[in-house]
Amino acid sequence: MATSPTAPKPMRARPLSPHLGIYRFTLTMAMSIAHRITGIGLYVGVLLLAWFLVAAATDASAFRAFSRFIYSIIGRLVLFGFTWALFHHMLGGVRHFLWDAGYGLDDPEREQLAQATLIGGFALTIAVWIIAYAVR
Amino acid sequence: MSNSEKSYRTPLGRVRLLGSAHLGTEETARLRLTSIALVPLTFGFVWLVLSLLRKDYNGVRAELGKPLPAIVLLLFILAGVYHMQIGMKSVILDYLHGQLREWALIANAFFAVALGMICVYAVLRIGFV
Numbered sequence: 001m002a003t004s005p006t007a008p009k010p011m012r013a014r015p016l017s018p019h020l021g022i023y024r025f026t027l028t029m030a031m032s033i034a035h036r037i038t039g040i041g042l043y044v045g046v047l048l049l050a051w052f053l054v055a056a057a058t059d060a061s062a063f064r065a066f067s068r069f070i071y072s073i074i075g076r077l078v079l080f081g082f083t084w085a086l087f088h089h090m091l092g093g094v095r096h097f098l099w100d101a102g103y104g105l106d107d108p109e110r111e112q113l114a115q116a117t118l119i120g121g122f123a124l125t126i127a128v129w130i131i132a133y134a135v136r
Numbered sequence: 137m138s139n140s141e142k143s144y145r146t147p148l149g150r151v152r153l154l155g156s157a158h159l160g161t162e163e164t165a166r167l168r169l170t171s172i173a174l175v176p177l178t179f180g181f182v183w184l185v186l187s188l189l190r191k192d193y194n195g196v197r198a199e200l201g202k203p204l205p206a207i208v209l210l211l212f213i214l215a216g217v218y219h220m221q222i223g224m225k226s227v228i229l230d231y232l233h234g235q236l237r238e239w240a241l242i243a244n245a246f247f248a249v250a251l252g253m254i255c256v257y258a259v260l261r262i263g264f265v
Contacts (some may be wrong), residue, residue, distance in 0.1 A: 036227065043220045044251035049213075050251055056196050057265075063193040083182075090178050093171040100168065128182055132189055 025113040027042045034118075035092040036086040083128055088121030163222055170219035177215060180208040201263045213255045221248035 023029070048070075055066040071077045095113045098104045104113045184205050188196050199205055221244060228240045 008206050034204065038219070040227065045226055046216065046220065048254075050255050050258075053200075053255050053262070056193070057258035057261040060193040063196070086178060086182070090175060096175055097172065099170070100181060128186070131186055135186060135189060 027111055028117070029129060031092065031095075031114045032115055035096075038089040038092070041081070043084040044055075045085065047061045048078065048082065070116055080125070082131065084121060084125040087124040087128075088117065091117045091124075161226075164168045167219060167226075168220045170215045170222075173211070173215045174219060177208065185206060186188040197262050200259065206259055206263050208256055209259055210256060213259070216254035217248045221245060224248075253257075 052066055052119070055062040070079060095104070098113065099110075099117050104110055152183060184199075187205075188199055191199065199207065212242045225241060228237060232240050
């Protein structure tokens with residue numbers, strides 16, 4: 001750390017600690033990043049819940065404005081994304097809970113947990129949207 | 137410290153609770169506690185949203201005015217904004233530095249508390265006004 005700009009160059013490159021770029025891609029790594037991204041998405045997405053509640057608490061015309069948005073194509077896409085982020089993040093939390101308790105940290109289990117998070121998130125999302133279109 | 141040599145306090149007793157020891161995991165524990173609560177609450181929230189589909193203004197207000205949907209919603213909001221405030225704090229601490237980090241932490245806390253209060257007020261207003 002002590003090399004100043006004027007110091008002579010070292011004879012050979014010093015070893016660097018490994019950084020993001022040199023790691024092999026793994027599913028557990030991708031799920032870790034996905035957990036954080038879905039968390040940030042939900043953080044922003046709660047604004048939609050606030051809009052809905054404030055509209056329902058205000059009056060019929062405010063509620064109509066919200067309904068127009070949420071039943072539009074864009075609104076449905078946003079809500080679909082919110083649903084997936086919610087379930088994916090929730091299952092990621094269950095996975096972290098199992099890890100905290102000391103389960104599923106070994107080689108096949110942690111991979112299976114990552115796969116279960118990924119598949120389960122999509123499965124729950126699609127199941128809820130099938131119910132949503134069935135009950136209308 | 138102002139302890140003189142005559143003090144009977146041990147060195148450990150003098151520093152206890154003054155440092156980060158014991159408190160470092162508190163926020164993570166709260167994040168985990170709220171995450172446990174949010175698993176059933178998420179299913180409750182999704183169930184509630186499904187029950188509101190295709191309902192008009194009056195239908196939605198009638199449903200949200202019932203005790204169980206309102207309480208599930210209030211718990212989901214409170215656990216949710218607390219959880220997301222801690223989560224975003226850890227994201228900010230990872231990626232932002234210096235003065236920007238401090239402002240981001242303040243904005244994060246204000247956003248979570250304000251959003252939580254707006255949602256709680258709206259639910260109570262639907263139920264009681």
